[in-house]
Amino acid sequence: MAETGLNRAKEICQDRAVSARELKAGGRKIIGYLDIFPVLEMMTALDLVPYRLLGDINEPITRADTCLPTVVCPFLRSVMDLGLKGKYDFLDGVVMAHGCEVSEKTAHIWRIYLDPPYAHFLDTPHTTHPSARQQFKALLKYFKETLEVFTGKELSTEKLREAIRIHNRQRALVRELYHLRKPDPPLVSGVETVQVLIALASLPVAEGNELLRQVIGEVKQRKNGPPGKPARLMVWGSIIDNTALIDLMESIGANVVMDDTSLGSRAYFPPVEPTDDPLDGLAHRYLVALNSPRTFRETILNKINKKDYLTDLENRFGYLKDYAREWSVNGVILQVLRYCDIHGYEVPGLSDYLDHIGLPGIYLEHDYGKAALAQLRTRVQAFLEIIG
Amino acid sequence: MAEEKKKRVINRLKTMYPLRALVDGTYEKAIAASREGKPVAWCMVNWWGGDAILRAMDVAAIYPEDYGAVCAAFGAAPAYLASADADGFPTHMCGYARNCLGYAAQMKESGDIPPEAPMGGMPRPTLLLGSGYFCDTRYKWFQSLGRYLDAPVWVLEMPHPGVKESRLKGAREHDISFLVAELEGFISFLERLLGRKVDRDRLTEIIDDTIEMNRVWHEVNELRRAKPCPMHSRDFWSSMPAALYMAADPRVTAGLYREMYDEVKSMADSHLGAIPEEKYRLAFAELPPWHSLGFFNQLAERGWNFVVESWAYHPPKPIDLTRVTNPLERIASLTYQYFTGYFEDAFATGDWWGYFAHPYLELAREYRCDGIMLHPLLTCRTATNHLMVVQDQLMKKLKVPSLIIEGDIVDLNLFDPADALRKAETFEETMSHYRKVRQAAGLAW
Numbered sequence: 001m002a003e004t005g006l007n008r009a010k011e012i013c014q015d016r017a018v019s020a021r022e023l024k025a026g027g028r029k030i031i032g033y034l035d036i037f038p039v040l041e042m043m044t045a046l047d048l049v050p051y052r053l054l055g056d057i058n059e060p061i062t063r064a065d066t067c068l069p070t071v072v073c074p075f076l077r078s079v080m081d082l083g084l085k086g087k088y089d090f091l092d093g094v095v096m097a098h099g100c101e102v103s104e105k106t107a108h109i110w111r112i113y114l115d116p117p118y119a120h121f122l123d124t125p126h127t128t129h130p131s132a133r134q135q136f137k138a139l140l141k142y143f144k145e146t147l148e149v150f151t152g153k154e155l156s157t158e159k160l161r162e163a164i165r166i167h168n169r170q171r172a173l174v175r176e177l178y179h180l181r182k183p184d185p186p187l188v189s190g191v192e193t194v195q196v197l198i199a200l201a202s203l204p205v206a207e208g209n210e211l212l213r214q215v216i217g218e219v220k221q222r223k224n225g226p227p228g229k230p231a232r233l234m235v236w237g238s239i240i241d242n243t244a245l246i247d248l249m250e251s252i253g254a255n256v257v258m259d260d261t262s263l264g265s266r267a268y269f270p271p272v273e274p275t276d277d278p279l280d281g282l283a284h285r286y287l288v289a290l291n292s293p294r295t296f297r298e299t300i301l302n303k304i305n306k307k308d309y310l311t312d313l314e315n316r317f318g319y320l321k322d323y324a325r326e327w328s329v330n331g332v333i334l335q336v337l338r339y340c341d342i343h344g345y346e347v348p349g350l351s352d353y354l355d356h357i358g359l360p361g362i363y364l365e366h367d368y369g370k371a372a373l374a375q376l377r378t379r380v381q382a383f384l385e386i387i388g
Numbered sequence: 389m390a391e392e393k394k395k396r397v398i399n400r401l402k403t404m405y406p407l408r409a410l411v412d413g414t415y416e417k418a419i420a421a422s423r424e425g426k427p428v429a430w431c432m433v434n435w436w437g438g439d440a441i442l443r444a445m446d447v448a449a450i451y452p453e454d455y456g457a458v459c460a461a462f463g464a465a466p467a468y469l470a471s472a473d474a475d476g477f478p479t480h481m482c483g484y485a486r487n488c489l490g491y492a493a494q495m496k497e498s499g500d501i502p503p504e505a506p507m508g509g510m511p512r513p514t515l516l517l518g519s520g521y522f523c524d525t526r527y528k529w530f531q532s533l534g535r536y537l538d539a540p541v542w543v544l545e546m547p548h549p550g551v552k553e554s555r556l557k558g559a560r561e562h563d564i565s566f567l568v569a570e571l572e573g574f575i576s577f578l579e580r581l582l583g584r585k586v587d588r589d590r591l592t593e594i595i596d597d598t599i600e601m602n603r604v605w606h607e608v609n610e611l612r613r614a615k616p617c618p619m620h621s622r623d624f625w626s627s628m629p630a631a632l633y634m635a636a637d638p639r640v641t642a643g644l645y646r647e648m649y650d651e652v653k654s655m656a657d658s659h660l661g662a663i664p665e666e667k668y669r670l671a672f673a674e675l676p677p678w679h680s681l682g683f684f685n686q687l688a689e690r691g692w693n694f695v696v697e698s699w700a701y702h703p704p705k706p707i708d709l710t711r712v713t714n715p716l717e718r719i720a721s722l723t724y725q726y727f728t729g730y731f732e733d734a735f736a737t738g739d740w741w742g743y744f745a746h747p748y749l750e751l752a753r754e755y756r757c758d759g760i761m762l763h764p765l766l767t768c769r770t771a772t773n774h775l776m777v778v779q780d781q782l783m784k785k786l787k788v789p790s791l792i793i794e795g796d797i798v799d800l801n802l803f804d805p806a807d808a809l810r811k812a813e814t815f816e817e818t819m820s821h822y823r824k825v826r827q828a829a830g831l832a833w
């Protein structure tokens with residue numbers, strides 16, 4: 001019998017390509033996308049399957065050296081490496097955005113070396129200025145246009161509304177799953193959560209929603225959830241697209257109960273608000289509501305036209321205080337992939353903020369390799385002792 | 389330095405010195421302005437629109453990127469880098485940024501310009517102007533300066549055209565309107581901050597002069613196609629900041645570039661090269677090792693002439709703006725041209741990526757390069773992430789080989805000149821070999 005719920009999620013995680021190839025064999029078109037800025041609803045509305053491009057920590061990077069140098073974040077190099085090795089050969093196209101400088105470059109390099117039948121680069125402004133919002137909406141119209149040409153179908157407002165509804169449903173279900181991490185002990189572990197998130201990134205949204213319903217039902221009923229641990233951690237930073245780091249933490253005395261990373265809460269928490277023109281709601285959600293350090297939030301000025309550092313930090317990181325309170329977090333792991341500038345610049349400021357709100361944190365830099373993770377073990381252990 | 393002067397392997401242009409002096413003078417001017425209570429801005433390169441507005445509003449602008457190069461050249465960078473490291477900024481991030489963060493940390497601690505700061509230092513800013521093109525550092529760096537400075541940050545947005553999507557109907561117009569709206573937004577921000585209005589007539593004048601300054605500077609570089617090449621990259625790097633950072637009144641700068649044009653032209657007419665014997669013509673990508681520029685003398689002794697550099701530090705190819713009446717649209721169009729000037733050529737050859745990698749093909753062909761030196765920077769993704777593609781495409785399409793020398797713009801420890809020289813020696817054979825391969829393939833040089 002086919003697996004369901006958490007087992008199904010784990011199974012998908014072990015080989016993401018299986019479900020993609022099945023869908024492809026069933027006549028579905030699959031579009032790879034990078035990061036959280038490509039607007040998924042527009043693909044779903046045209047019956048395309050958005051399939052997130054992830055790396056593989058277990059696969060040594062050998063081919064990407066020919067087109068992405070080692071000073072590029074190892075996650076992107078891994079994605080490119082898999083592409084060059086044909087591991088994404090089931091894709092009918094790719095959509096990449098300006099999530100960060102290097103992901104934008106990867107969009108173009110992917111196009112040069114893999115030449116997919118469909119490719120769209122979605123430029124993404126860096127600020128939430130009124131002109132940036134307008135610009136982003138205009139750019140979404142271009143995205144719509146190339147999708148329509150590719151599929152030969154019209155992307156009607158009705159179809160888009162329906163796609164928004166079903167993606168919002170997924171966002172609500174992910175929140176519900178995250179709520180199950182609030183009790184002590186949490187009802188679902190950090191590793192299990194990552195497995196579900198990877199599975200969601202590999203399935204059409206409706207199937208993902210079904211999987212989430214199963215997982216939530218199963219988790220609520222089971223008696224053998226994760227044991228309680230003294231440390232309840234929140235993990236912040238660069239993408240985590242595998243279970244290795246979380247597993248390390250959970251195996252030495254922590255419950256990972258919350259995250260702020262781009263495969264996790266960051267990708268799902270804000271829904272699309274209803275607007276007359278759905279593109280307005282989408283533009284707002286993806287540019288303004290998504291909390292990513294790649295989007296510059298206006299500095300708060302005081303009456304004498306000076307910036308107040310603490311107010312600025314509150315403006316940028318205040319939501320983490322809310323997460324910490326709601327999920328009863330007692331320690332934060334700031335983890336940054338080597339060469340990830342977007343997150344690297346945040347580290348001293350976020351550390352200051354955590355100090356200010358009295359929450360212990362530790363900074364870990366790693367290079368997307370299992371060997372390096374093992375070296376972090378001692379540091380995490382020492383940190384757990386402090387907070388435990 | 390003394391030894392370098394004595395040998396004079398690279399024939400430095402006389403007209404370069406006043407251009408370099410303009411940039412060096414910005415620090416002194418900013419300090420004087422600050423003492424008089426006038427506003428000072430720390431800026432990222434913003435491709436002229438933001439610069440013109442600041443100048444029209446009489447705000448003294450200095451560029452911590454340039455200051456990073458200054459600190460590297462004066463040996464002051466290691467102490468600032470150490471400060472940034474101690475404060476927890478990851479060491480893999482931009483050397484210029486970490487230099488500046490360390491500088492600001494020391495400034496906060498001492499309450500004033502750090503005593504050892506080269507060129508008199510950068511005075512405390514009234515505002516920080518970031519920009520949204522090229523690298524994440526361009527706005528994240530200034531945002532993280534909030535730890536040390538209470539100056540507000542404005543990020544001037546910019547689109548990323550020069551790719552296939554830029555050809556969609558109306559896309560160019562959208563991008564230009566976006567640039568214009570952003571410049572207007574910056575004007576409003578500045579007017580609020582400074583409590584006074586911009587003088588629009590003055591702004592129009594500055595914009596026109598800026599366009600002209602870039603045109604002349606472009607013409608200077610065109611002369612470098614001559615064989616032997618009369619102007620070495622070292623003169624380019626010394627002269628480029630005057631335009632890229634708008635170091636002075638652009639009318640004055642344009643005048644100095646005109647003088648440079650005359651000098652380079654007369655050398656080209658007399659077949660005089662920048663080095664005594666030009667055996668190899670090279671392009672350079674991207675930023676040079678500012679702390680070790682003497683290395684180019686050693687290469688010049690071997691007959692290596694550096695005839696062109698990264699397009700990204702060059703002025704835009706001139707375009708006709710006579711029909712554009714709105715001054716902000718004129719400067720926005722110039723910025724847009726900078727982003728996309730190589731795009732049509734790229735597109736015509738079936739390349740979707742009209743900037744970064746593709747321009748090198750055009751430059752290598754037009755400046756008849758025997759090779760290119762690629763300088764991957766361990767702390768700058770922007771200057772590095774396309775270099776493998778450049779290497780690959782230059783070889784595949786033009787049979788031009790690449791020499792890769794790793795290093796950094798600020799951190800001396802990441803550059804090994806002895807190893808670099810060894811690699812260069814071997815590379816000469818490679819260049820000679822590919823000369824024959826190009827000939828056999830019917831390529832023009």
Ligand code: SF4
Nearest residue numbers: 073100238239340342
């Ligand atoms: S981990 Fe950082 S550098 Fe890598 S893709 Fe994400 S934001 Fe960009």
Ligand code: SF4
Nearest residue numbers: 482484523525768770
């Ligand atoms: S382009 Fe590179 S060197 Fe320049 S500011 Fe950006 S990261 Fe730093």
